[in-house]
Amino acid sequence: MSTTTALEQATRFEAVIGLEIHVQLATRTKMFCSCAIDFGGEPNTRTCPVCLGQPGTLPVVNRRAVEYAIRLGLALGCQIAPSSQFHRKNYFYPDMPKNYQISQYDVPICLGGELTVATDAGERRVGITRVHMEEDTGKSLHVLDTTSGVGVDPAEGLRVTRISDADYSLVDYNRAGIPLLEVVSEPDIRTATEAQAYLTELRAIVLALGISDAKLEEGSMRCDANVSLRPVGHTVFGTRAEVKNMNSVRSLGRAITYEIARQTDLLTRGEPVVQETRHWNEATGTTSTLRVKETTEDYRYFPDPDLVPVQPDPAWVDELRASLPQLPAARRARLVESLGLSGQQAAGVVGAGLAPLLDEAVAAGAPAAEAANWLTNEVTAWANERGVEPAAAPLTASHLAELTALVADQTLSKKLARQVLDRVLAGEGPPREVAAARGLAQISDTGELERAVDAAIAADPAAAQRVRDGNRKAVGALVGAVMKATKGQANPALVNELLTGRLTAPDG
Amino acid sequence: MTPLTRHSAMGLRQLLERREVSAVEVVQAHLDHIAASDGHLSAFLRVTGEQALAHAADVDRRITAGEPTGTLAGVPLALKDVLATRGIETTCGSKILESYRPPYDATVVRRLREADAIVVGKTNMDEFAMGSSCENSAFFPTRNPWDLERVPGGSSGGSVAAVAAGHVPLAIGTDTGGSIRQPAAFTGLVGVKPTYGTVSRYGLIAFASSLDQAGPIARTVTDAAWLLEAMSGHDPLDSTSIPEALPGLRGTLEAGVDGLRVGVVREFLGTDGLQAGVKARVTEAIDRLAELGADVVEVSLPHAVYGVSAYYLIAPSECSSNLSRYDGVRYGLRCDGSTAEAMMAATREAGFGAEVKRRIMIGTYALSAGYYDAYYAQAQRVRTLILRDFAAAHERCDVLVSPTAPTTAFRLGDKVSDPLAMYLNDVFTIPSSLAGSPAMSLPVGLDDDGLPVGLQIMAPVLCEPVMLRVARALESDLGFDPAPRGPNSLTEVAA
Numbered sequence A: 001m002s003t004t005t006a007l008e009q010a011t012r013f014e015a016v017i018g019l020e021i022h023v024q025l026a027t028r029t030k031m032f033c034s035c036a037i038d039f040g041g042e043p044n045t046r047t048c049p050v051c052l053g054q055p056g057t058l059p060v061v062n063r064r065a066v067e068y069a070i071r072l073g074l075a076l077g078c079q080i081a082p083s084s085q086f087h088r089k090n091y092f093y094p095d096m097p098k099n100y101q102i103s104q105y106d107v108p109i110c111l112g113g114e115l116t117v118a119t120d121a122g123e124r125r126v127g128i129t130r131v132h133m134e135e136d137t138g139k140s141l142h143v144l145d146t147t148s149g150v151g152v153d154p155a156e157g158l159r160v161t162r163i164s165d166a167d168y169s170l171v172d173y174n175r176a177g178i179p180l181l182e183v184v185s186e187p188d189i190r191t192a193t194e195a196q197a198y199l200t201e202l203r204a205i206v207l208a209l210g211i212s213d214a215k216l217e218e219g220s221m222r223c224d225a226n227v228s229l230r231p232v233g234h235t236v237f238g239t240r241a242e243v244k245n246m247n248s249v250r251s252l253g254r255a256i257t258y259e260i261a262r263q264t265d266l267l268t269r270g271e272p273v274v275q276e277t278r279h280w281n282e283a284t285g286t287t288s289t290l291r292v293k294e295t296t297e298d299y300r301y302f303p304d305p306d307l308v309p310v311q312p313d314p315a316w317v318d319e320l321r322a323s324l325p326q327l328p329a330a331r332r333a334r335l336v337e338s339l340g341l342s343g344q345q346a347a348g349v350v351g352a353g354l355a356p357l358l359d360e361a362v363a364a365g366a367p368a369a370e371a372a373n374w375l376t377n378e379v380t381a382w383a384n385e386r387g388v389e390p391a392a393a394p395l396t397a398s399h400l401a402e403l404t405a406l407v408a409d410q411t412l413s414k415k416l417a418r419q420v421l422d423r424v425l426a427g428e429g430p431p432r433e434v435a436a437a438r439g440l441a442q443i444s445d446t447g448e449l450e451r452a453v454d455a456a457i458a459a460d461p462a463a464a465q466r467v468r469d470g471n472r473k474a475v476g477a478l479v480g481a482v483m484k485a486t487k488g489q490a491n492p493a494l495v496n497e498l499l500t501g502r503l504t505a506p507d508g
Numbered sequence B: 001m002t003p004l005t006r007h008s009a010m011g012l013r014q015l016l017e018r019r020e021v022s023a024v025e026v027v028q029a030h031l032d033h034i035a036a037s038d039g040h041l042s043a044f045l046r047v048t049g050e051q052a053l054a055h056a057a058d059v060d061r062r063i064t065a066g067e068p069t070g071t072l073a074g075v076p077l078a079l080k081d082v083l084a085t086r087g088i089e090t091t092c093g094s095k096i097l098e099s100y101r102p103p104y105d106a107t108v109v110r111r112l113r114e115a116d117a118i119v120v121g122k123t124n125m126d127e128f129a130m131g132s133s134c135e136n137s138a139f140f141p142t143r144n145p146w147d148l149e150r151v152p153g154g155s156s157g158g159s160v161a162a163v164a165a166g167h168v169p170l171a172i173g174t175d176t177g178g179s180i181r182q183p184a185a186f187t188g189l190v191g192v193k194p195t196y197g198t199v200s201r202y203g204l205i206a207f208a209s210s211l212d213q214a215g216p217i218a219r220t221v222t223d224a225a226w227l228l229e230a231m232s233g234h235d236p237l238d239s240t241s242i243p244e245a246l247p248g249l250r251g252t253l254e255a256g257v258d259g260l261r262v263g264v265v266r267e268f269l270g271t272d273g274l275q276a277g278v279k280a281r282v283t284e285a286i287d288r289l290a291e292l293g294a295d296v297v298e299v300s301l302p303h304a305v306y307g308v309s310a311y312y313l314i315a316p317s318e319c320s321s322n323l324s325r326y327d328g329v330r331y332g333l334r335c336d337g338s339t340a341e342a343m344m345a346a347t348r349e350a351g352f353g354a355e356v357k358r359r360i361m362i363g364t365y366a367l368s369a370g371y372y373d374a375y376y377a378q379a380q381r382v383r384t385l386i387l388r389d390f391a392a393a394h395e396r397c398d399v400l401v402s403p404t405a406p407t408t409a410f411r412l413g414d415k416v417s418d419p420l421a422m423y424l425n426d427v428f429t430i431p432s433s434l435a436g437s438p439a440m441s442l443p444v445g446l447d448d449d450g451l452p453v454g455l456q457i458m459a460p461v462l463c464e465p466v467m468l469r470v471a472r473a474l475e476s477d478l479g480f481d482p483a484p485r486g487p488n489s490l491t492e493v494a495a
């Protein structure tokens, strides 16, 4: 039976997915020169003769980048090659200063590891084929000239297009030569959810190691997905498409889901999947052809004669192994076991990089579960709104411990505590000071509340009468009036108690 | 009295130290000589007289003030135009870099400036160091001072012509497959290709990275040793630079050859196409070594004959990648095109000469998927075999000797249309390049046409001291006069 017939007859397909993830390393200097890595500079100001590919210049390997590669390799359980090599990947493109990229090829620094990811269907182990080092390229801007009669509004600024259609191109080499690690997974992933879990976990590991800021939105972590389908039960791979341009965990999930549906549709109709690179469009939620690979591109790889093999001292590798921080999986397990967090809370705290803060807060007396909730809800939301890392929030462990203590002794209601935390995050000081300065402490003084309760009853005699008549729900309106009168600072439980007491007691 | 332009570098240093002459006078004399006679030779692509005189004046001031000066203080020097010089046009003999001014100095240039050598100009060369006659320069050919109708050899043709003519006592050349040694042989000079990794390649514009090595060109062995000491040394900017320093060279120069074992490479001296005059002078020189007390034996480098084939795969492969950066985007020539790709293609089409394009195409082919193993990888295996041949030969011999080139200087135009014949001129020099070991050419006399013949002396890695010691002993015994002479020489024509 031919494969085609098998495909035609198959009604159910499974996806085979492998991910290639580029991680931009947070080293102080570039991969092969001493230019500082400093984002946001004017174009072409973070450059030197080496990273501009000036004639006669030579690369020198950044030892810190090698260290970071080894650390990630060790964290993923890879073998660290006693000797690895840099090759030249040759192709012409204006943002490549040398028109070749220095990259590891058949002898990478890390080989064969795995990553265990938690999914709804339980734990899955995804094999890591390799981790290799390479240098980043510059950035091109291919521009349609607004004065060339193509009818572009000059107010829009530069109109960007493809290189072949551009009137002119601009290149910024600030990024050229920044060290990258490429982490290549085995095609072990089967669903969009698993792919998302893998990316999330790898990102958490990278953050725990402190080797990159791993921002998908800003491109310091980039993810390409190779997606193919095959009939369930088959072992031969189908033709794959490589999907690029997903810049969040969410868009990775959406892109894979779309791609699986697209390929399923093709195969079900008996049409072939074309081997190609496809571009994910976040706005339309679809993928489209970027370029078709008719033949494999020939990059004419050969060992870079300007560099010698990377041969890390085994004692150094042992040292790096011994100094690895606790990794996310172990951190989560510890938070569940020793602090009693739920699995979801632990994942939230570790995923946000907030485990060290939680540990300190617990040590300072905060109840773990409550502190974890503040961190995974309010603090994470605050960071997301500002597009910063939650760990960068100006919140100390003692702030968090103080906040939970203020809630516990009823000085603050949950609602007030949220307001206080907002002010703390805005840099106004420790919670107790903020509450005092802003007058946000909860009113539990019975005398003061009784006056407010009397005023509310007097202001709405009809509601009061309904309560007296036995309509318990009517008390809500009166509680609301008291809260409003006290600017939300009244202790709601106490108000309720006072109202009920006043309106159900026999007139006397 | 010997004119300043015929003094050795060491001789000039003595005059300067005794204050019999100033650095400005020395430099001016050489600049005058260049101005008077380079029209016949075309050795220089550009002369940097103003900077040279300023540097010389500074050296004089420091000598007068008793301040420290470098080991080559006041000695004029020429640089092959393959070495990056900050702010000074560096073209590699190519149209594609015609107006290129590097933003930095090559490490070698920096070291030589620190030694207070006075850079008087940049010399002509085969484009991107690809050639054996200097006729592949995109600008003009350089002529041989011994016979103006003949080539000076290549690719360091401008550097040797300048030294032979007395334009400078010292010059820097670069050697990838023989580009220092063959032109030195053609012009009666001492030219040294040091151990790969002893002289920094930072700023040496790459032809073939695993082979390129800069080295000294001089009229005497002592001058060459001196210059090599000044230019070598570990450089953290070059990953292939070896950590060990070259052992001291001048201390053992006069130690003689008594008891040294000298191996005559059988395959080289028995080659078809070896000119009779070359064979005669080389054989006589070897006899003199025996007379001087060396133990002369015959050795074999059985795989050396495959050197040319391996070299013409490895060097073009590396060059095809090294020369990719010349695309008109960042520096050098830019030709218009309707798209970025068309601009790049037009620039490379107009900017590179025929030989460079030939090698880029050979290299691109050799590295292509499906051919890599048959060509590039196979050539690397041959390289390993040649390395083993040398190791075996050096178990029995301190140095190996052979002719530097199969012929003396040929006439301009003789071989330009026959690349293969041109490539075979490097047959004896290529094996040491592939092995990364040091080798040099020493003038050992003239053939019947009155043209210089070079003896190649080869040594194991980092054994420059013994190689130079053999050269010095023979130089002293033979008493070769490096001044060009003969009916068609610069000396006659310019007189």
Ligand SMILES: [Zn+2]
Binding pocket: A030, A033, A034, A035, A046, A047, A048, A049, A050, A051, A052, A177
């Ligand atoms: Zn740089």
